Amino acid sequence: MPPRRAVTGRSQEPRQRFAEELRLLRAQKGDSLRQLGEALGWDWSLFGKMESGQTIGGPEVAEALDQYYGTPRLLLTLWELAAADPTQFRERYRRYMTLESEALSMWHYGVSTVHGLLQTASYAQELLSAGGLGGEELTRQVEARIRRRAPLEGDDTPRFRTILSEAVLRTPLKDATEWRKQLELLLAMGERPNIKVQIVHHSVGLHALSNTDATFLRLRDGRTVAWVETGYSGELVEETAAVERLQLSYDLVRDLALSPVESRKFIRQMLEEASCEPST
Structure with a gap:
């Protein structure tokens, strides 16, 4: 034929x-x-x-x-x-990164990892290595990720809220010393007036974002967009109704989270536990 x-x-x-x-x-x-x-x-x-x-x-x-x-x-x-089309992932991510750099405020929910803006170099390196990066590309990606944090530490700083599942704090780095540095960075960044760090305990059970890692960006034109991500891909959500549904889910999860003050206490507890463990 x-x-x-x-x-x-x-x-x-x-x-x-x-x-x-x-x-x-x-x-x-x-x-x-x-x-x-x-x-x-x-x-x-x-x-x-x-x-x-x-x-x-x-x-x-x-x-x-x-x-x-x-x-x-x-x-x-x-x-x-x-x-x-899977080949569009890089373009979508590049567009998200541009919007992130211009955002007036950001809020995030993390299922299993710390948001890139709050990662230490060691955390970023281990996470990206697990995803298959290596060599010079790994070095470039880690450096780029650390540079992303600069806007949060400047004078005209955007507001940033991250809500982390307890699983994030129960998944340490291989090197205990570097893990303590990551926890210390979360504490230090959470003390900044423009940043809120909150934790959701395992005990709350299943919730609206149990399997969804999401970041919302409020843009200068008044729009809000969302970046929804897995370990292998991501989607930039711009359609108003879809973003609003995700925001409602985020609000429900925020109601379940510890307050920023209680969250800092919990992170300190994790830091104390990590300090009792020998460094590898």
Whole structure:
């Protein structure tokens, strides 16, 4: 049997197909990129980057384009396929990192690890090594992670709240001395006026974020976006209704957490226990 031929010459790769449809629809409409930007209220350069495949933009942009071109859900569906492509993880993460650096406030829930902004170099190195990084790339990633903390320690500091599952404090580093340094850093950062560190005890049982590591960013334009992550991938959530559902779950978990004062006491207890153990 001869191989099946494609019905059209269009790309079967989600990202490329999305860009192709954007170029085709604009050409049919007869708009320039600048005219498209003026009509929809976005910087025209964004549409240029989307059509060239440099970015896929956000779902709200795809929805606006569907409405403008009269293609109900076509572009949004193609956007969803492109966003679900595993190769898009790095782009989504780069975009998240840009938004993180611009955020007015951040709040986080951690299932099993300390947030990157509060990790010591040793913690970051062991965690990233466990994920398969090594050599020069590992060194670069650790250095980059430590640099991320600088905005929290500057003059114009964003507000940051992290709520950690007790499991985070029950999962030490291999080196007891380095683990104590990590606990000490959590205590020190929690003393800063712009940072709140809270702990959720095992005893509260299952809750709304029991298997979800999430970070929320409040941006300068008033929007809130969320980054939801596993050990292997992550998703930047920008759709308003989805973010609000996640925020509700976060609020429920915050109600279960120890207060910042009680959380510091608990971390000190963990530090005392760690200090009684011999260094490896």
